[in-house]
Amino acid sequence: AQKVTQAQTEISVVEKEDVTLDCVYETRDTTYYLFWYKQPPSGELVFLIRRNSFDEQNEISGRYSWNFQKSTSSFNFTITASQVVDSAVYFCALRSRTGANNLFFGTGTRLTVIP
Amino acid sequence: DVKVTQSSRYLVKRTGEKVFLECVQDMDHENMFWYRQDPGLGLRLIYFSYDVKMKEKGDIPEGYSVSREKKERFSLILESASTNQTSMYLCASSLAGEGSYNEQFFGPGTRLTVL
Numbered sequence: 633a634q635k636v637t638q639a640q641t642e643i644s645v646v647e648k649e650d651v652t653l654d655c656v657y658e659t660r661d662t663t664y665y666l667f668w669y670k671q672p673p674s675g676e677l678v679f680l681i682r683r684n685s686f687d688e689q690n691e692i693s694g695r696y697s698w699n700f701q702k703s704t705s706s707f708n709f710t711i712t713a714s715q716v717v718d719s720a721v722y723f724c725a726l727r728s729r730t731g732a733n734n735l736f737f738g739t740g741t742r743l744t745v746i747p
Numbered sequence: 748d749v750k751v752t753q754s755s756r757y758l759v760k761r762t763g764e765k766v767f768l769e770c771v772q773d774m775d776h777e778n779m780f781w782y783r784q785d786p787g788l789g790l791r792l793i794y795f796s797y798d799v800k801m802k803e804k805g806d807i808p809e810g811y812s813v814s815r816e817k818k819e820r821f822s823l824i825l826e827s828a829s830t831n832q833t834s835m836y837l838c839a840s841s842l843a844g845e846g847s848y849n850e851q852f853f854g855p856g857t858r859l860t861v862l
Binding site for chain 2: 740
């Protein structure tokens with residue numbers, strides 16, 4: 633069974649603070665894919681990053697960075713020097729290699745950046 | 748840019764009405780998906796389609812049906828709307844491929860209220 637847990641329901645930070653959003657996943661597959669999406673107030677989910685299970689390299693894209701650790705089944709997302717525009721709901725998702733093409737989503741973390 | 752559009756942003760219907768939610772994508776994607784999003788539950792898959800006239804049930808198909816007569820269009824049908832179907836409905840599309848790495852692209856969502 634596939635499962636994604638985002639234990640942080642809501643987080644508030646003051647602008648320019650760093651913030652880490654946690655994601656823990658469960659799967660029995662050896663090949664799988666992990667994703668992060670952002671949902672701003674407009675409602676449309678925006679793809680941020682994907683990772684396959686064989687690529688444990690961390691990635692940095694501007695103020696965003698991702699830490700993938702298979703040993704702890706985690707795929708955490710850090711925003712450095714947060715900005716008001718980062719306020720959104722962030723979803724972590726998992727897809728296995730076999731079976732359906734659908735994504736299993738976590739319940740999301742609502743991030744509020746206070747000016 | 749991939750564009751996924753949904754016919755309505757907001758919809759209000761009465762209990763027992765038949766409701767059609769339309770989704771169109773313009774990137775020739777094989778896969779299309781319907782999710783519903785509820786607070787505290789994240790996104791849950793209702794149905795998906797991997798080809799014209801092909802469909803597969805997701806995690807919560809009860810009370811819904813779908814139609815895919817053309818590759819670019821995927822419709823979600825509520826045969827007899829009920830108040831527990833009040834939710835945000837999100838359509839997505841992606842390229843195909845077994846074990847595909849391809850991310851899903853989402854529409855802006857339809858917020859349906861059933862009175």
